[in-house]
Amino acid sequence: MELLCPAGNLASLKAALNAGADAVYVGLKDDTNARSFAGLNFTPQKLQEAAHLVNSCKRKFYLTINTFPQPGQEKRWYQAIDLAAESGAHGLIVADISLLDYAHQHYPELPLHLSVQASATNLAALSFYQQQFNIQRAVLPRVLSIKQVKDLAKTSPVDLEVFAFGSLCIMAEGRCQLSSYVTGESPNSGGSCSPARHVRWQEQGNSRLTRLNDVLIDCSGINEQMGYPVVCKGRYLTEDTEAPQFLLESPTSLSTLDLIPELAAAGVVSLKIEGRQRSPAYVEQVTKVWRAALDKYLAAPERYQAQENWQAALAKVSEGQTTTLGAYERSWQ
Amino acid sequence: MKISLGPLMYCWPKSDVYAFYEKVADSNIPLVYLGETVCTRRRQVKWSDYLALAKLLQASGKQVVLSTMALIENSSELPELRKQVANGEFMVEANDMAAVAIAQELNQPFVCGPSINNYNRATLDKMATWGMQRFVMPVDLSGEWLRQVLTPSPSYEAEVIGYGHLPLAHSARCFTARLKGLTKDGCDIACAQYPRGILAQTQEHQPLLRLNGIQTQSASCCDLRQQLAQMETMGVSWFRVSPYSQDCISVANALIAGETAPLTADACNGYWFNEAGMRRVV
Structure with a gap:
């Protein structure tokens, strides 16, 4: 099972690799990704540096292009896909149908990961994206219970990636307009x-x-x-x-340390840590804990138990200093 | 510009639903969407009931589209969805990509509902190759977006939610059950007590959201009646009234009669002007 960590900049990328990430995901320095914050993300030059670093330690990097281009601006997104292909990215994380189409037609060899922002939560949707665009992997929205994840994994035609730790989106991602209703900007459009x-x-x-x-x-x-x-x-x-x-949710973070055995048994291929907007120190801390947990699990799956010191370390960097299993746990729903 | 009536998004008692659609049958509304789009636990009005209502409405001369669920999380829901898409009589409104997938597979025409992420012309054109006949503009997009997307005019129709509470998000969590101290699996269909959702206000008593089971809506009623003529010029085919009470039938009838109405004091229209959705732009 891959440990996939966020890298908002080169410092975070190095921190993640040093702490034991199997792969990192990054975004370009513009609104083609849903963490478009000032001071974050990669210029084409920095992306090259990132690619070099990742390749030199034989890990992987995925480029996130998960916002939805609006009319007249499509070219910037197409260029981002071109750049991803040139950079040798090991995968492209995409949500928009026109972009999936573009990437599939122009770069059939570039593995496509269906972004969580595409909000595909069921077999029919996953199969469809696979048939139409040959997606290799899908990131599941944080609305499924562990039972639903397991059921889906049994029949899914593509690899599944799930959120393991980080900020907790409580709505079906990519289809939430609460931010834009209040501010005019949302992950889908403004980034x-x-x-x-x-x-x-x-x-x-x-x-x-x-x-x-x-x-x-x-x-x-x-x-x-x-x-x-x-x-x-x-x-x-x-x-x-x-x-x-x-009324909806209190400040808390998602943490699934307790679910590692079930997720592994289900055949989930990748555990995603959220937080490209967080500091390199955060990335290092969280990656370390998760590396230790996964190594412990892999060494003796039947004896695995989440350690208290891991939970405590993660709680410290969590919202409201608490964590939850979120929708994975039916009673949360 | 033609006026349509969107699906009822709340959980009303069966008798109220029937009374509502009997009144709709007597109205001048030419296009009616109906069906459960929010929660499969709401079983008072079943698919067979909706089919019967669809036939009643069709018999009174209306076009009918059957709306499907916005968030499909269980594989067990897929056979039911397939049955709905394959009903053989009525077009469906797809509100999850699962419905698009099934419609494409079965070669059935469909309408893309507002919760499908259609953000650009290339995506819409792709949807059209899969059988999309019409799309409802996602709620967060603007008049300017629509103008660009409809130039040059496409082979499919455009519809805009012009009046009603906007569906903003869907969750795994049932907020209504949670507020009542119930679990989702033991919810007692608590949402049936709230025919227009639960109003959530800020601590300064500013209306913000409406909690409708797993769905979160805008507290304000979106009102784009002032923009009707502009939409017509752009090539929009349908102006959707999204109902929250029987009064909405009168709103639709008044629009059909060409009556104008001033922007109500508590309405929102921000999205149309590319601003925060809750804004009221005058």
């Missing part, structure tokens, strides 16, 4: 969820108000541990309740 330039914190007595494009999404204690502000993790009121509540 990020809840863009930082729309976030504003205000202190008011012992409270901290969190605003997203002026909309109050939370009011917390000054010392309360909060995650990155997104609409689905805000505290709101209903007509029936007086106290504000996390």
Whole structure:
């Protein structure tokens, strides 16, 4: 099972490789990927450097081109695909149908991974993408229970990659408009969820108000541990309740250390760590824990148990300092 | 410009659903979409009931399209979806790529619903090769996007959700059940108590979202009635009213009669102007 780690820049890429990532995924320095943050991502020159580094230690890198081009701008996305092919990327992570078509026609040898943003959650959708565009792998949205992942893995015509750790999207990815509803920008179009330039914190007595494009999404204690502000993790009121509540989800991160044996038995080929926007220190810390966990599992699958110190290390870098199995666990749903 | 009626996205008692569509049958609305699109646990109104309603509506001279589920997570749902696509009488609205896949395989024409990611002309043209006859613009796109995509005019039709609460997201989690302290598997169909979803407001009492089972909608009603003439010029074929009460039938009838209406005070229309969806642009 591959350990696939995020690399927002060369420093993170090195950190991931040093800490034992089998593969990394990267994006270009523009809005062709869904982590288009200032100071992040790779220019064509940096991508070459990244390719060299990865190849020299015999690991793999995948290029993420997972936003959806709008009319008149398609050329930039096509050029990104051309660049991926030239760079020798070991895979291209794509969501948009026109881009899958372009890549399939122009670079049939370049392995296509269906991005989570394509929101394919079932056998019919996966088979269709495989038949039409010869995708090799699909990244599953974080809406499936472990049982559903196992069922799908039994019959899937393509390799499956799942999210193992990181920020928890609670909606079917690629089809969530909460960010654009409030800010006008979403991962699909603008390249990020809840863009930082729309976030504003205000202190008011012992409270901290969190605003997203002026909309109050939370009011917390000054010392309360909060995650990155997104609409689905805000505290709101209903007509029936007086106290504000996390109506959708509270700040927490996904962690599936406990599921490694089940995911491996199901035949999942890759475990993805989320977080191209996070620091090299984060990437190093998380990669180390996951490398240790996977090595422990591979050495003695039947005796595997997630260690407390791993969980503690991951909780430290998690939103709200807590983790959850998310939708993998039916009771969460 | 022709007016269509979108599928009912809420869980209403069966009698209310029937009363609603009987009223629709008496309306002037030429195109009606119906079917469960949100949750398979809502079994009060079954597929066979929807088929019967579709026949009733067809008999009153309406075009009918059967809408299918927006998020398909279980393999066990696929045979049912296949049966729906292969119904032999009515076109379906695909709201998940699974439905597109099955329609293409069975050589059945289909409509692409708003939750299919059609973000550019090349994608839409590809969909057309698979049998797409019409697409509903994804809710987050703008008038300018539409103008560009419809130039030159394509072989398929365009439809815009012009009135109603916008479907913004779908989750594995049922927010209604969660709020009631129930599990998804033991939800007691809690959403049936909320015929227009649960209104979620900010702590400053600004309406923000509507929780409708696993679906999250805009709290505000999107209102693009002012843009109707502009849409017509662009080549949009259908203006969709997405119903949240029987009043929406009157809204549709008024539009068909050519009546104009001012932008309501609590409406949103931001997406059309390439702004935040919840904005009200005047």
